[in-house]
Amino acid sequence: MNNYLVITGASRGIGKATAKLFVSEGYSVINLSRNQCDIDGVINYSIDLADSEWPIGFEAELIKPLQQADRICLIHNAALLLKDSIDSLKAENLRKVCEVNIVAPQRLNRLILPSMKPQSSILYIGSTLSEKAVGNSYSYTLSKHAGIGMMRSNCQDLVGKQIHTAAICPGFTDTEMLREHIGEGAENSLQLAEKVTQKRLIEPQEIAKTLFFCSENPVINGAVIHANLGQVES
Numbered sequence: 001m002n003n004y005l006v007i008t009g010a011s012r013g014i015g016k017a018t019a020k021l022f023v024s025e026g027y028s029v030i031n032l033s034r035n036q037c038d039i040d041g042v043i044n045y046s047i048d049l050a051d052s053e054w055p056i057g058f059e060a061e062l063i064k065p066l067q068q069a070d071r072i073c074l075i076h077n078a079a080l081l082l083k084d085s086i087d088s089l090k091a092e093n094l095r096k097v098c099e100v101n102i103v104a105p106q107r108l109n110r111l112i113l114p115s116m117k118p119q120s121s122i123l124y125i126g127s128t129l130s131e132k133a134v135g136n137s138y139s140y141t142l143s144k145h146a147g148i149g150m151m152r153s154n155c156q157d158l159v160g161k162q163i164h165t166a167a168i169c170p171g172f173t174d175t176e177m178l179r180e181h182i183g184e185g186a187e188n189s190l191q192l193a194e195k196v197t198q199k200r201l202i203e204p205q206e207i208a209k210t211l212f213f214c215s216e217n218p219v220i221n222g223a224v225i226h227a228n229l230g231q232v233e234s
């Protein structure tokens with residue numbers, strides 16, 4: 001089988017762990033991010049998804065090998081997380097967050113869909129903030145809610161095509177994004193782990209395995225998958 005993974009944001013974190021797993025499962029992996037994914041065999045396109053104009057020729061080059069693929073898994077993983085709220089979020093920052101978290105995924109959907117054969121999949125990385133809100137994460141929360149709406153709409157628009165879609169919503173996962181958001185330091189991680197019923201952070205590899213399972217199982221379609229180790233409700 002000539003299987004392809006196209007993933008955004010595999011230069012580190014959840015995306016990198018996912019690229020590694022799919023490579024080990026025999027997939028050809030294409031990563032789109034500003035920095036490279038340093039896993040052997042991964043094809044990298046250096047691209048800033050916040051740019052409304054993508055480099056000339058990029059789209060044609062990206063889809064060339066995909067036209068021969070037996071199956072494609074497209075994972076919308078890259079995201080921009082800013083600290084903002086109703087009284088601080090500026091229009092230009094909202095546009096930037098939407099460009100990375102909402103517009104780029106749809107540009108890729110439209111570009112890659114014609115090459116997708118049955119058993120292909122489109123997976124969105126959501127968040128616990130896809131379905132609830134906390135303070136000071138306004139643009140991220142609204143974009144993650146939008147991701148669920150995109151996934152549900154995709155499921156309806158793809159009736160009969162045998163392409164499945166899901167949103168996988170990680171909880172606190174030990175990556176740079178989380179550390180940047182809460183501040184470095186073991187104390188901060190421990191405080192966060194207290195909010196998880198299993199009292200620990202998630203490893204990126206655990207989310208990678210969940211994504212691989214969803215990609216291989218079309219019974220998961222139109223679904224929101226909570227992958228958060230159980231969060232303590234307060």
Ligand SMILES: NC(=O)c1ccc[n+]([C@@H]2O[C@H](COP(=O)([O-])OP(=O)(O)OC[C@H]3O[C@@H](n4cnc5c(N)ncnc54)[C@H](OP(=O)(O)O)[C@@H]3O)[C@@H](O)[C@H]2O)c1
Nearest residue numbers: 009011012013014033034035049050078079172173175177
């Ligand atoms: N970590 C958590 O606790 C957690 C919880 C819930 C959901 N999530 C979600 O999981 C996904 C992965 O996050 P992570 O924790 O693995 O974060 P991470 O380690 O910070 O990785 C983020 C990835 O997104 C890419 N990216 C960001 N802005 C980009 C841009 N403008 N253009 C291209 N690529 C861009 C980065 O690549 P470059 O910098 O190389 O461009 C990087 O590879 C995100 O959707 C996030 O919202 C994470």
